[in-house]
Amino acid sequence: MNFLPNTDKDREDMLKVIGVGSIEELFSDVPSSLRFQGGLNIPPGLSEYELAKHMAGLASTNTAQDFVNFIGAGSYDHYIPSVVRHVLGRSEFYTAYTPYQAEISQAVLQSIYEYQTMICELTGMEAANASMYDGASAAAESVTIASGLTRRKRALVSKSVHPEARTVISTYAEAQDIQVEEIDYKNGVTDVGCLAGRLGNDVACVVVQQPNFFGLLEPVDEISARVREAGATYIVSVNPMSLGLLRPPVEYGADIVVGEGQVFGNPMAFGGPYLGVMAVNKKYLRRMPGRLVGMTTDGQGRRGFVLTLQTREQHIRRERATSNICSNQALNALAATVYLSWVGKKGIREVGEQCVQKAAYLAGKISGIKGFSIAWEAPFFNEFTVKCPVDAGKVVDALLEKGIIAGYPLGRSYPELKDHLLIAVTEKRTRQEMDDLVAGLEGLA
Amino acid sequence: MRSPEPLIFEISKPGRKAYSLPALDVPAKSLEDLLPASEIRSEPADLPEVSEVDLVRHFTRLSQLNHGVDIGFYPLGSCTMKYNPKINEEVANLPGFNCIHPYVPEELAQGALQLMYEFQDYLAEIAGMDHVSLQPAAGAHGELTGILIIRAYHRSRNDLKRTKILIPDAAHGTNPASAALGGFTVVEVPSDSRGGVDIEALEEAMDETVAGLMLTNPNTLGLFDENIERIEKIVHGKGGLLYYDGANANAILGISRPGDMGFDVLHFNVHKTFGTPHGGGGPGSGPVAVKAFLEPFLPVPTVVLDNGKYRLDYDKPQTIGQMKSFYGNFLVMVKGYAYIRSLGPDGLREASRNAVLNANYILRRILEYYDLPYDRHCKHEFVVSPSRIKRNTGVRTLDISKRLLDYGVHPPTNYFPMIVDEALMVEPTETESKETLDYFADVLIAIAKEAYENPESVKSAPHTTVVGRLDEAGAARNLNVRWERPE
Numbered sequence: 001m002n003f004l005p006n007t008d009k010d011r012e013d014m015l016k017v018i019g020v021g022s023i024e025e026l027f028s029d030v031p032s033s034l035r036f037q038g039g040l041n042i043p044p045g046l047s048e049y050e051l052a053k054h055m056a057g058l059a060s061t062n063t064a065q066d067f068v069n070f071i072g073a074g075s076y077d078h079y080i081p082s083v084v085r086h087v088l089g090r091s092e093f094y095t096a097y098t099p100y101q102a103e104i105s106q107a108v109l110q111s112i113y114e115y116q117t118m119i120c121e122l123t124g125m126e127a128a129n130a131s132m133y134d135g136a137s138a139a140a141e142s143v144t145i146a147s148g149l150t151r152r153k154r155a156l157v158s159k160s161v162h163p164e165a166r167t168v169i170s171t172y173a174e175a176q177d178i179q180v181e182e183i184d185y186k187n188g189v190t191d192v193g194c195l196a197g198r199l200g201n202d203v204a205c206v207v208v209q210q211p212n213f214f215g216l217l218e219p220v221d222e223i224s225a226r227v228r229e230a231g232a233t234y235i236v237s238v239n240p241m242s243l244g245l246l247r248p249p250v251e252y253g254a255d256i257v258v259g260e261g262q263v264f265g266n267p268m269a270f271g272g273p274y275l276g277v278m279a280v281n282k283k284y285l286r287r288m289p290g291r292l293v294g295m296t297t298d299g300q301g302r303r304g305f306v307l308t309l310q311t312r313e314q315h316i317r318r319e320r321a322t323s324n325i326c327s328n329q330a331l332n333a334l335a336a337t338v339y340l341s342w343v344g345k346k347g348i349r350e351v352g353e354q355c356v357q358k359a360a361y362l363a364g365k366i367s368g369i370k371g372f373s374i375a376w377e378a379p380f381f382n383e384f385t386v387k388c389p390v391d392a393g394k395v396v397d398a399l400l401e402k403g404i405i406a407g408y409p410l411g412r413s414y415p416e417l418k419d420h421l422l423i424a425v426t427e428k429r430t431r432q433e434m435d436d437l438v439a440g441l442e443g444l445a
Numbered sequence: 446m447r448s449p450e451p452l453i454f455e456i457s458k459p460g461r462k463a464y465s466l467p468a469l470d471v472p473a474k475s476l477e478d479l480l481p482a483s484e485i486r487s488e489p490a491d492l493p494e495v496s497e498v499d500l501v502r503h504f505t506r507l508s509q510l511n512h513g514v515d516i517g518f519y520p521l522g523s524c525t526m527k528y529n530p531k532i533n534e535e536v537a538n539l540p541g542f543n544c545i546h547p548y549v550p551e552e553l554a555q556g557a558l559q560l561m562y563e564f565q566d567y568l569a570e571i572a573g574m575d576h577v578s579l580q581p582a583a584g585a586h587g588e589l590t591g592i593l594i595i596r597a598y599h600r601s602r603n604d605l606k607r608t609k610i611l612i613p614d615a616a617h618g619t620n621p622a623s624a625a626l627g628g629f630t631v632v633e634v635p636s637d638s639r640g641g642v643d644i645e646a647l648e649e650a651m652d653e654t655v656a657g658l659m660l661t662n663p664n665t666l667g668l669f670d671e672n673i674e675r676i677e678k679i680v681h682g683k684g685g686l687l688y689y690d691g692a693n694a695n696a697i698l699g700i701s702r703p704g705d706m707g708f709d710v711l712h713f714n715v716h717k718t719f720g721t722p723h724g725g726g727g728p729g730s731g732p733v734a735v736k737a738f739l740e741p742f743l744p745v746p747t748v749v750l751d752n753g754k755y756r757l758d759y760d761k762p763q764t765i766g767q768m769k770s771f772y773g774n775f776l777v778m779v780k781g782y783a784y785i786r787s788l789g790p791d792g793l794r795e796a797s798r799n800a801v802l803n804a805n806y807i808l809r810r811i812l813e814y815y816d817l818p819y820d821r822h823c824k825h826e827f828v829v830s831p832s833r834i835k836r837n838t839g840v841r842t843l844d845i846s847k848r849l850l851d852y853g854v855h856p857p858t859n860y861f862p863m864i865v866d867e868a869l870m871v872e873p874t875e876t877e878s879k880e881t882l883d884y885f886a887d888v889l890i891a892i893a894k895e896a897y898e899n900p901e902s903v904k905s906a907p908h909t910t911v912v913g914r915l916d917e918a919g920a921a922r923n924l925n926v927r928w929e930r931p932e
Contacts, residue, residue: 001787001788001792002787002788002792002795002796003527003528003530003720003796003875003876004795004796004799004875004876005876005877005878005879006799006802006803006878006879010878010879011799011802013879014802014803014805014806014879014882015802017806017809017810018802018805018806018808018809018822019809020805020822023798023799023801023802025822026801026802026805026822026824027669027700027801028822029668029669029671029821029822030669030697030700030701031671031673031674033674034673034674034701034705034706035700035701036573036699036700036701036702036705039699039790039791039794040570040571040698040699040790040793040794041570041790042566042567042570042571042785042789042790042793043786043789044789044790044791045786045787045788045789045790045791045792046786046787046789048532048787051532051536051783051786051787052532052535052536054786055536055539055779055783056536056539056541057556058541058556058557058559058560059536059539059540059541059542059556060541060556061541061555061556061559062541062542062545062553062554062555062556062557063553064544064545064546064549064550064553064554065540065541065543065544065545067549067553069546069549071546071548071549073548074770075546075547075548075771077544077546079466081463081464083463083497083500083501085538086501087501087504087505087508089534090504090505090508091513091514091515091516091529091722092508092509092510092511092512092513092515092516093508093511093513093724093725094513094529094534094722094723094724094725095513095514095515095516095529095722095723096511096512096513096514096723096724096725096726097519097521097524097526097723097725097726097855098723098725098726099725099726101512101846101850101855101856102912102915102917103847103850103907103910103911103912103913103914103915104510104511104512104850104855104907104910105510105511105512105725106449106450106507106510106511106911106912107507107508107509107510107511107725108511108725108726110450110452110507110510111504111507111725113452113926113927113928114452114453114454114928116926116927117452117454117927117928118490118492120927121490121491121492122490122492126927127926127927128926128927130726131726131727133582133583133586133728133769134582134769134770134771135770136767136769136770137582137586137768137769137770144626162770164767164770164771165770167766167767168766168767168768168769168770170766171593171744171765171766171767171768172626174766175592175593175596175626175627175628176626176628177628217480217481217484243486243490244486244489244490245480245485245486246480246484246485246486247483247484247485247486247487248486248490260770267543267544267776268543268544268545268546268547269542269543269545269775269776270542270545270546270547270554270557270771270772270775271547271770271771271772271773271775272547272582272728272769272770272771272772272773272774272775272776272777273582273727273728273774273775273776273777274770285924291726292926293926294920294921294924294925294926295920295925295926295928296915296916296917296919296920296923296925297915297916297919298912298913298914298915298916299913299914299916300913302449302912302913303449303912304449304911304912304915305915306915306917306920308917308920308921308924308926309921309924311921313618314585314618314619314621314622315617315618315619315861316618317618317622318618318621318622318631319621319622319624319625319631320625321618321622321625323622323626324585324586324588324589324619324622324623324625324626325583325585325586326583326584326585326618326619327582327583327584327585327714327716327723327726327727327728327729327731328583328726328727328728329582329724329727329728330724330725330726330727330728331722331724331725331726331727331728332724332727332728334724334725337453338500338504340492340493341453341463341492341493341495341500341503341504342463342464342497342500343463343464343492344461344462344463344464344492344493344494344495345489345490345491345492345493345494346462346464346489346494347462347463347464347466348490348492349486349489350464350466351466353469353476354466354469356476356479356480357469357471357473357474357479358469358471360474360479361471361472379479379480379481379484396550397550400550400553405546405549405550405553408548427466427467430467430470431470431471434471
């Protein structure tokens with residue numbers, strides 16, 4: 001199958017206009033020694049039916065979709081309403097490029113402006129960009145912003161931040177000679193004493209996650225005060241879904257808020273594409289990476305939307321740009337915009353409350369099982385850590401037989417937590433599913 | 446003329462709702478028993494309150510204000526706006542791809558891992574490389590990955606003096622930005638009179654302080670660099686590596702392979718070359734392919750096959766680390782994989798051959814009015830300049846682009862590459878018919894004539910869009926990046 005409309009006759013006519021005898025002549029500037037001989041060693045083309053069948057076969061070789069999922073750890077199984085897929089299926093949105101020609105891109109531009117507004121509402125921050133690749137890369141780029149602004153080269157990152165986000169931060173930082181130091185956790189949250197000991201006027205930023213990777217609420221005010229004293233930038237990575245219920249990070253002094261926006265209308269999809277949320281206060285605006293949409297008017301005074309402050313970006317500023325980002329996650333941001341419009345002012349609070357109630361119910365039940373306990377005391381949103389009587393990986397394996405993926409074994413990222421299991425719920429998990437998990441765990445006790 | 450659409454906030458009304466959630470089926474506790482009161486939000490986030498029909502009409506009406514590949518011609522240079530096959534969208538929506546968490550046990554995701562493993566293989570074969578990482582989320586992200594690999598390679602040999610990356614003046618803006626973010630100093634190499642890299646300047650710039658050269662071939666002028674073999678010898682001769690920017694790979698599929706040209710590392714833009722949609726700016730996918738000696742530095746994880754089982758391999762002690770969470774933009778990989786399986790080796794080669802034919806056809810049709818800075822056959826795209834038109838009428842590239850909007854065509858890339866005055870960069874792609882190419886050429890000629898006869902009409906275009914030219918300077922000066930509820 002190919003998608004070529006031209007006929008042999010068309011091609012002949014076109015070659016005549018060009019003034020060459022064959023398509024081959026158009027490649028005469030490729031040295032013959034570099035011409036690829038023979039055919040590429042990839043399977044022959046398929047018809048649409050054959051392709052559909054092959055792809056369905058691969059999809060059904062996966063079986064995870066048939067299990068009840070209790071893994072969170074940065075990707076959450078929230079309900080995605082049908083309107084999201086409907087709107088994203090409009091090819092005016094999905095077959096468009098970046099909205100450089102504003103007059104014929106008002107759909108993309110206005111929807112991004114709506115998205116930016118919603119992120120500002122949730123976080124309390126003054127401006128949000130059009131999206132980053134994901135929460136982890138947004139965190140990494142925010143460290144770059146902080147180092148540039150403060151002209152300091154140390155970044156303190158709590159060990160209760162998502163392990164993959166910490167790895168990405170280190171990957172980005174290393175190239176810019178930013179030294180990343182990890183701050184230990186104590187009782188499941190950032191050890192503020194340890195943080196205070198490491199802070200100083202050479203620290204560019206402190207990165208924490210709220211709720212943290214273990215699901216727990218961090219002492220964000222206490223951390224904020226310490227960060228302020230040191231004159232560093234306070235970077236907070238949030239679960240944006242929690243912000244319908246929890247206070248916005250502006251209230252505890254965040255300078256840059258990042259987060260994984262997958263929770264808003266984007267499927268788990270084996271890890272991507274997701275949505276990097278980034279919001280800042282005005283002081284940081286001109287250093288923010290990525291695209292930004294602003295409201296303006298045309299010559300007749302009609303309202304319209306354009307990409308703005310583009311002089312921060314690579315296509316104008318080249319090696320002096322605030323970042324190299326070009327393509328972003330626009331369609332995932334649109335999914336978030338549609339989701340947030342659907343769930344609305346009241347619904348987002350209700351989703352948050354259901355998460356808290358269900359997580360509390362499940363944690364309560366599990367803590368009653370002999371040998372299992374809730375690892376730490378701090379309050380949590382939709383995710384919590386269970387200390388198991390055996391290796392947590394074994395617990396997960398055992399529960400697979402019951403059609404349940406019980407959670408994320410923390411030993412995969414924290415060798416000291418081999419018997420700890422991270423369990424998440426969403427509004428989708430029913431009492432029956434949670435009771436089944438509990439019954440399964442009881443069988444192991 | 447289409448009418449503007451209010452903001453979703455402006456059609457919001459207290460008490461309306463679209464959502465429905467299952468009733469809470471566990472015993473409800475008082476929220477204050479579960480969370481400290483101080484942690485609970487005092488003011489609700491002011492999200493819209495709309496009905497489902499309001500919501501659907503809002504986004505549907507809004508969508509009608511946008512141009513897309515499915516609506517009309519989109520010859521945006523260096524962006525490869527080819528047709529996005531619908532079956533690929535459909536298969537990417539299968540629950541077996543959508544509803545799997547990235548951390549599920551590997552035995553529950555064998556289909557996804559197999560797809561990734563085979564996609565790695567196909568891309569390596571097309572590139573003429575040995576190993577692939579699918580993790581980068583976009584082209585620029587792939588560039589940064591490649592640059593970090595080059596950096597890690599030199600450091601692993603304790604060769605710390607290589608602090609520079611050479612980049613031709615015609616390069617995409619992401620190249621220098623990626624090199625800078627990767628910790629390098631950027632040295633620009635000029636182009637020669639044929640539009641390729643100036644060999645003498647390259648020889649002069651290339652020394653033991655240079656880590657590598659980033660090159661797009663064919664370059665942003667749409668010209669294949671005839672001296673690529675000499676370039677390869679110069680850079681490798683001084684111990685540098687060659688990076689291939691795959692943004693223009695749509696010209697060479699099955700025709701010439703970057704690995705065979707001597708490149709050591711490259712990225713592909715799956716959302717350009719392999720037919721996945723651009724989504725209004727993303728998501729893309731920017732896999733990186735390397736020669737065998739750079740494999741130890743790839744980001745983790747990659748997918749490997751062990752005794753008939755696919756698994757994620759994190760065991761790379763010299764890895765640069767991770768570029769993003771998890772494994773990359775998986776659903777984009779699904780679509781790119783489906784595209785390669787549809788076309789097969791013959792289809793890919795025909796795609797490139799026809800992309801090049803289509804570009805050359807438009808080029809030859811418009812030369813009476815537009816000027817070609819380098820008189821050669823182009824590859825998949827070309828750059829012309831309306832310099833005569835500008836000189837005689839004052840009408841500029843921007844004006845011509847805006848006038849194109851009235852004809853239902855997306856304008857070519859404007860003012861890039863910067864080495865051509867008033868550049869118009871045209872990339873038709875292979876999925877456009879001769880009729881479409883003729884229409885576009887006719888319109889460009891009509892606009893050129895109009896510029897001579899009635900320049901004001903071109904300078905004041907567009908005339909038929911929902912808004913006219915927007916005040917960009919005003920937008921930056923009076924920054925308004927979020928809606929505020931009127932008092």
